[in-house]
Amino acid sequence: MKITFCGAARQVTGSMHLLELESGYRVLIDCGLDYEQKREFHRGAKVNFPFSPSSIDLVVLTHAHVDHSGNLPTLVRQGFEGKILCTPPTAELTSFLLLDSLKIMEIEMRKKEAHRKKGKKGLNQGSIYGFRDLNEALDRLITLHFNQDFLVNEFLTIRFQEAGHILGAASAKLTITEKGKKRVIGFTGDLGNYSSKLMKDPTPFEGIDFLITESTYGGRVHSATRTPEEELMHYIDETCVKQPGRLVIPAFSVGRTQAIIYALNELYEQGRLPNIKFFVDSPLAIRTTDTYTKYSEYMNEESQAFMRKYGALFDFEYLHYIEDKRGSERLADHYEPCVIISAAGMVEGGRIQEHVRNNIRNAYCTILIAGFCADGTLGHRLLSGQGHIYINGKEFPVFAKVAKTDAFSAHPDHHGLKTFIEASGGKNLKGIFLVHGEESSMLSLESDLQLNGYDNVFVPEKVEQFEIL
Ligand SMILES: [Zn+2]
Incomplete structure (x- = not known):
C-alpha cells in the first residue's frame, strides 16, 4: 500500500493524507483547509486536490477543526461520492464550523466585490463551494464511537480512540490485511494536552507498525506555571x-x-x-x-x-x-x-x-x-x-x-509529544511520520528523537509518497 502526504506536510494546516490499498481502495484521512495557502480561503480560489476526488472511497475525519474538515464540501463538489466517518460530537461540531466557515467566505466575497466596484483590484468569482455542497457533505457523515471496530471491507478495519484536543477528537487506527500480511497504521489527528481542563488524556496506540503524528508544539515547552x-x-x-x-x-x-x-x-x-x-x-x-x-x-x-x-x-x-x-x-x-x-x-x-x-x-x-x-x-x-x-x-x-497564557493549550508540548510517541511504540515502529507542524518544530522534534536513538523518523514533503511494506 501507499501513503501520500497531501497536506499539513511541513506546515500546520490543510491536514490531508491519502492511503491507497493494493486492492485499489482509497481512504483520505482528513480534508482540511490550508490557511498557510491563504488563497484557498479567498472566494473563487480553486482547490486543486493532488488526486481525483471521485477516486476516494472513504474519508476518515479525525475532528471538527476547519484545518481538518474545511475542504470536505469542495471534495464533494469535485466528485467525491463516498461516506465520511467521524465520531458523533465531531459530526455535530463540523456542521457548525463548516457553516461558519462558509459565512466568513461570503463576507470575504462581499469585501472583494465592494473593492472591485470601486475599481480596485479584487476577485469576482464564485465561492469554492456553496450551501448545497455543504449540506451534501454533512449528509455523508456516518458516526463511530471510540473503541469500536468498524469493518470497512475484508482488507480494512478502522477504530477510533481518544485523542483529547477537543470534544470528539479521535486518533484513527487502521488495520490493513493484504496478501496475508497485516499492517497497522496510527493517525493521531490533533492530540490534546495532558491534564487538560475538559478532555481526557490522549490514548497512545497499541500494536501499530507505523505512526503518523501531529507535531504542532515540537521544540516548544508550555511555560504556564499556574493552573x-x-x-x-x-x-x-x-x-x-x-x-x-x-x-x-x-x-x-x-x-x-x-x-x-x-x-x-x-x-x-x-x-x-x-x-x-x-x-x-x-x-x-x-x-x-x-x-x-x-x-x-x-x-x-x-x-x-x-x-x-x-x-x-x-x-x-x-x-x-x-x-x-x-x-x-x-x-x-x-x-x-x-x-x-x-x-x-x-x-x-x-x-x-x-x-x-x-x-x-x-x-x-x-x-x-x-x-x-x-x-x-x-x-x-x-x-x-x-x-x-x-x-x-x-x-x-x-x-x-x-x-x-498557554495554560489552556489544546496540544501537547514537546515533552508530551515524545511521551505519546514513546508510549505508542517509539523506536520499535517501522516508521514515524511527523506532520501538522511548522517545519522548524518538526525538525526540532526529529533531531531530539534521533539524539535519543530513533532511526525511524521521517518529515515528509507535501505530496511525498511512501510505500508501506
Ligand atoms: Zn485541531
Whole structure:
C-alpha cells in the first residue's frame, strides 16, 4: 500500500493524507483547509486536490477543526461520492464550523466585490463551494464511537480512540490485511494536552507498525506555571478588582471557550469570583457549548463529576451569553469592570476584533491571548508589543495591556509529544511520520528523537509518497 502526504506536510494546516490499498481502495484521512495557502480561503480560489476526488472511497475525519474538515464540501463538489466517518460530537461540531466557515467566505466575497466596484483590484468569482455542497457533505457523515471496530471491507478495519484536543477528537487506527500480511497504521489527528481542563488524556496506540503524528508544539515547552483557574484569577484580580478595568479574552469557539467558562465556573463555586459580569460574546460558541453539554460523556471524569454535583458546567450566576449583534455592540457601553470572552482566538475577524478596537486605547483593559496566534494575524501583532497597531487599516495607539497564557493549550508540548510517541511504540515502529507542524518544530522534534536513538523518523514533503511494506 501507499501513503501520500497531501497536506499539513511541513506546515500546520490543510491536514490531508491519502492511503491507497493494493486492492485499489482509497481512504483520505482528513480534508482540511490550508490557511498557510491563504488563497484557498479567498472566494473563487480553486482547490486543486493532488488526486481525483471521485477516486476516494472513504474519508476518515479525525475532528471538527476547519484545518481538518474545511475542504470536505469542495471534495464533494469535485466528485467525491463516498461516506465520511467521524465520531458523533465531531459530526455535530463540523456542521457548525463548516457553516461558519462558509459565512466568513461570503463576507470575504462581499469585501472583494465592494473593492472591485470601486475599481480596485479584487476577485469576482464564485465561492469554492456553496450551501448545497455543504449540506451534501454533512449528509455523508456516518458516526463511530471510540473503541469500536468498524469493518470497512475484508482488507480494512478502522477504530477510533481518544485523542483529547477537543470534544470528539479521535486518533484513527487502521488495520490493513493484504496478501496475508497485516499492517497497522496510527493517525493521531490533533492530540490534546495532558491534564487538560475538559478532555481526557490522549490514548497512545497499541500494536501499530507505523505512526503518523501531529507535531504542532515540537521544540516548544508550555511555560504556564499556574493552573488555568489561577491564571484566570490572577488577571481578573489585576484588571477588574484592583482597578476598574475590563479583561478581554480572545478564544476559539470550540474547546478554548468551554475550558475558560468551566474554569470560571469552578472559581464561582469556590466563592472566589468577584461579583462582576462575565460575557461570552459568540453565537458559534453558544452552539458549540450546547454540543459539549449534550456529549458530556466524552469529557474527562473531573468535568463530569463537577456537572453531576453542580448541575451545569457552562453556566453560573454572573455569566451572560450574547447571541445578537446589538447585544454585542452594547458591550462597548458597559462601563463597569467585566470580562469579555469572544471569538476568534487569533483576533482575526469575528466580534473579538470590535472589542479589541474599542478597548485598545483603554489603559485599564487587559487583552489576554489564550492560544496560538499565527504570523500575520492581529493577535500576533498585539503580542509583538508594538506601540501602535493597525486594525482594518486604521491606526490605534496601544494603551491596553497585552498578556499571553498557554495554560489552556489544546496540544501537547514537546515533552508530551515524545511521551505519546514513546508510549505508542517509539523506536520499535517501522516508521514515524511527523506532520501538522511548522517545519522548524518538526525538525526540532526529529533531531531530539534521533539524539535519543530513533532511526525511524521521517518529515515528509507535501505530496511525498511512501510505500508501506
Ligand atoms: Zn485541531
